[in-house]
Amino acid sequence: MNALGLLLPELILLVGALLVFLLDVAYDTDRESGASYGLVSGLFLVVAFLAAFFQMSLEPQQAFMMDIDAFAAFIKMTVFAGMALVALAGGRYMNRRTYNQGEFWTFFLIVSLAMSILAGANNLVLIYITIELLSITSYMLAAFFRDELRSAEAGMKYFLYGSVASAVMLYGLSFIYGAVGSLDLREVAGFFVQPDLTEELRVAMIPATLLALAGFAFKASLAPFYQWAPDTYEGSPTPVTTYLSTASKAAAFAVMARFFVVGLSALDVEWVPILAGLSILTMTMGNLAALRQNNVKRLLAYSSVAHAGYILMGLVAVAANAASGMDGLNGVLLYLFAYLFTNVGAFVSLMAVEETTGSVEMEAFQGLIHRAPWLAGMFTLFLLSLAGIPATGGFLGKFFVFGAAVQHQYYWLVAIALVNAGIAAFYYLRIIRTMYFGSQEDAGSRLELPLGMQATLLICTLATLWIGLYPPQVLDWVNTASQQILTAVLF
Amino acid sequence: MVPLNWYLTVAALLFALGLYGALARRNAIAVLMGIELMLNAANLNLVAFWRYGEQVMALTGQVFAILIIALAAAEAAVGLALIIAVYRDRRTVDVEELDLLQG
Numbered sequence: 001m002n003a004l005g006l007l008l009p010e011l012i013l014l015v016g017a018l019l020v021f022l023l024d025v026a027y028d029t030d031r032e033s034g035a036s037y038g039l040v041s042g043l044f045l046v047v048a049f050l051a052a053f054f055q056m057s058l059e060p061q062q063a064f065m066m067d068i069d070a071f072a073a074f075i076k077m078t079v080f081a082g083m084a085l086v087a088l089a090g091g092r093y094m095n096r097r098t099y100n101q102g103e104f105w106t107f108f109l110i111v112s113l114a115m116s117i118l119a120g121a122n123n124l125v126l127i128y129i130t131i132e133l134l135s136i137t138s139y140m141l142a143a144f145f146r147d148e149l150r151s152a153e154a155g156m157k158y159f160l161y162g163s164v165a166s167a168v169m170l171y172g173l174s175f176i177y178g179a180v181g182s183l184d185l186r187e188v189a190g191f192f193v194q195p196d197l198t199e200e201l202r203v204a205m206i207p208a209t210l211l212a213l214a215g216f217a218f219k220a221s222l223a224p225f226y227q228w229a230p231d232t233y234e235g236s237p238t239p240v241t242t243y244l245s246t247a248s249k250a251a252a253f254a255v256m257a258r259f260f261v262v263g264l265s266a267l268d269v270e271w272v273p274i275l276a277g278l279s280i281l282t283m284t285m286g287n288l289a290a291l292r293q294n295n296v297k298r299l300l301a302y303s304s305v306a307h308a309g310y311i312l313m314g315l316v317a318v319a320a321n322a323a324s325g326m327d328g329l330n331g332v333l334l335y336l337f338a339y340l341f342t343n344v345g346a347f348v349s350l351m352a353v354e355e356t357t358g359s360v361e362m363e364a365f366q367g368l369i370h371r372a373p374w375l376a377g378m379f380t381l382f383l384l385s386l387a388g389i390p391a392t393g394g395f396l397g398k399f400f401v402f403g404a405a406v407q408h409q410y411y412w413l414v415a416i417a418l419v420n421a422g423i424a425a426f427y428y429l430r431i432i433r434t435m436y437f438g439s440q441e442d443a444g445s446r447l448e449l450p451l452g453m454q455a456t457l458l459i460c461t462l463a464t465l466w467i468g469l470y471p472p473q474v475l476d477w478v479n480t481a482s483q484q485i486l487t488a489v490l491f
Numbered sequence: 492m493v494p495l496n497w498y499l500t501v502a503a504l505l506f507a508l509g510l511y512g513a514l515a516r517r518n519a520i521a522v523l524m525g526i527e528l529m530l531n532a533a534n535l536n537l538v539a540f541w542r543y544g545e546q547v548m549a550l551t552g553q554v555f556a557i558l559i560i561a562l563a564a565a566e567a568a569v570g571l572a573l574i575i576a577v578y579r580d581r582r583t584v585d586v587e588e589l590d591l592l593q594g
Contacts, residue, residue, distance in 0.1 A: 156577050171532060174533045177555070
């Protein structure tokens with residue numbers, strides 16, 4: 001297979017983005033409903049998903065500053081599945097609310113492209129540039145309803161936080177380059193294990209890696225850099241919020257895992273306590289803030305911050321001992337995969353209510369069971385999965401992440417996480433209670449869901465149950481993925 | 492030849508100035524200018540490290556710096572567009588007054 005073939009998923013998306021862009025230029029947009037662009041984008045994402053699936057079984061290799069391995073392929077599959085589902089459910093929502101459908105779908109495919117490259121990037125230049133490509137495109141998508149005050153404000157806040165974080169990260173990367181003389185992650189790793197590395201230089205590198213962490217933490221909405229998340233998630237168009245909280249987070253954790261596991265495995269002593277601290281801070285802040293939300297969209301935004309904290313626990317377990325980091329990485333990947341379907345489902349349920357009632361406040365969910373029994377049932381499942389109730393995908397993710405932390409004897413971390421999971425269950429159950437026990441009078445008429453949303457909800461439900469009840473296939477993928485990235489670690 | 496430390500010191504000062512500007516200024520345009528200063532500090536670092544490094548032929552630092560210059564332009568373009576979108580509706584670019592979303 002020639003080298004260009006290794007870039008198949010990326011090339012497919014690039015062609016798709018250019019095609020939509022050209023179609024948009026060539027045709028009179030006033031007469032376009034945008035449905036054709038959505039369809040083309042969705043098809044390209046599905047084909048890219050199949051290409052990523054095919055890459056799962058390839059021998060790990062490197063090309064174009066990227067690792068083409070099962071780890072990257074698994075993240076690509078996760079990301080493309082999420083993006084395709086968002087296109088399926090949110091396409092109509094976006095097309096009806098904007099005149100620039102062609103632009104939206106072009107950016108949508110470019111965002112997918114950026115996440116796809118991020119999943120495999122093993123060179124700090126490529127990592128930085130792709131994070132910026134992802135960020136800049138996301139700023140535009142967050143502010144896509146630019147005449148709406150809230151959407152513009154969401155994009156603006158995202159931009160201000162994001163560009164400061166990425167500038168700080170870049171400053172850190174420049175010091176890593178200065179010390180190592182290269183930006184390749186494997187050479188960075190080699191630098192830290194060389195025998196004549198002085199203690200001073202080693203210690204001097206820690207601030208640099210901390211600065212770099214700022215950029216990753218921002219993209220994954222981790223503790224000191226999460227303030228943008230609730231505002232941006234609330235103000236952005238709901239389909240954009242959906243991918244920001246799922247696919248974008250998966251890509252951020254993938255690149256973070258690669259940076260720390262492949263590049264900095266020799267600095268584990270230093271960054272374990274830091275990551276553990278961030279993890280606790282992130283989940284606690286997210287959960288406590290979610291408790292007092294009355295806007296369900298904002299509540300889910302805070303809950304997604306809290307979930308980033310749980311996922312980080314998996315990385316802490318990898319950090320503790322990269323040689324036995326299997327279970328931690330497995331946890332991270334499994335959590336991301338299950339969380340993707342669950343959270344896409346939850347946001348699509350929200351989108352369905354928003355489409356018909358025009359509101360995302362708690363009151364709009366009153367008595368939903370009477371208006372749309374199926375929707376209420378599926379939303380309940382997603383919320384239970386987010387809370388980590390057994391037999392759902394969310395439980396399995398939490399089980400693996402918590403289990404990995406227990407194996408590495410971080411009992412206090414697990415204890416705090418369990419308390420947090422308890423707090424989280426409380427606000428998820430609050431939504432469920434509103435849906436079931438709201439009075440029937442103010443329930444209003446029945447909800448009619450568009451076909452795309454119905455299909456998405458069904459796929460997400462099946463996937464959540466599939467991961468929760470019969471996980472061998474997913475576990476197999478996850479195992480291969482983490483094995484392949486751990487073989488790249490220098491000991 | 493000017494020692495490497497001097498470059499790093501200037502870059503650190505630039506970075507600190509930029510960070511101060513980005514965090515303390517309330518005008519969104521001023522914040523954007525602070526961000527540009529931070530990016531330029533990193534550029535200065537990269538080019539200095541490249542010049543004083545052992546692998547001068549590898550050009551990594553220089554190429555990275557050029558890419559960042561292009562990126563900074565893209566970021567500024569999007570940032571200014573967002574600022575204009577906000578300004579049109581509210582007649583202000585004060586970041587403290589962006590308070591529709593909070594809680």
